[in-house]
Amino acid sequence: MNPLPGDLFARRLRQERERLGISQAELARRMAALLGTNVDSTAITRIEQQTRAVRLDEAVTAAEALGVPLITLVSDNYARENEAEIQNHLAELALAEQEWERLRQKVYRITQTIQQLSAEREHFRSHALDVNPETASDYELDPETQAALDARMRDARNKPAGEVTGPGA
Numbered sequence: 001m002n003p004l005p006g007d008l009f010a011r012r013l014r015q016e017r018e019r020l021g022i023s024q025a026e027l028a029r030r031m032a033a034l035l036g037t038n039v040d041s042t043a044i045t046r047i048e049q050q051t052r053a054v055r056l057d058e059a060v061t062a063a064e065a066l067g068v069p070l071i072t073l074v075s076d077n078y079a080r081e082n083e084a085e086i087q088n089h090l091a092e093l094a095l096a097e098q099e100w101e102r103l104r105q106k107v108y109r110i111t112q113t114i115q116q117l118s119a120e121r122e123h124f125r126s127h128a129l130d131v132n133p134e135t136a137s138d139y140e141l142d143p144e145t146q147a148a149l150d151a152r153m154r155d156a157r158n159k160p161a162g163e164v165t166g167p168g169a
Helices: 005-020 024-035 041-048 056-066 070-074 078-131 133-139 143-157
Strands: none
Touching (some): 024 041, 056 070, 078 133
């Protein structure tokens, strides 16, 4: 049967206190300073002996006074749970990086296509100027599209081939 959180807290409180080499009186003094109220060392003794329940504010303050996350005082599996969470996030990160690479390549392909289409359009416009200057305006983009294209192409020219920066970069 798994121990109750109160049982774990009492055991882990003692372990962490002893690990730091401080007395119950010193822990009580530290907690009193943090809480701004008196904490009697006998309260620490009774909590560790499980003859007195710990209040939530005392549990939080005890963890703070010991310099440990509260979860370490209520879970024997904290290290395993923490490692599992790290592993989950690493796997999620690997998937996100794969997705980022796929999207980076897509952005590069689209940029290349836009550059190619723009070059073709300019070639046609240039040809139209030579053949029939009156039709050259048919190959000009509207000012808003041209401004967007110019901005994108300026960005593309300022990056090494194939490089795409991340969002907000």
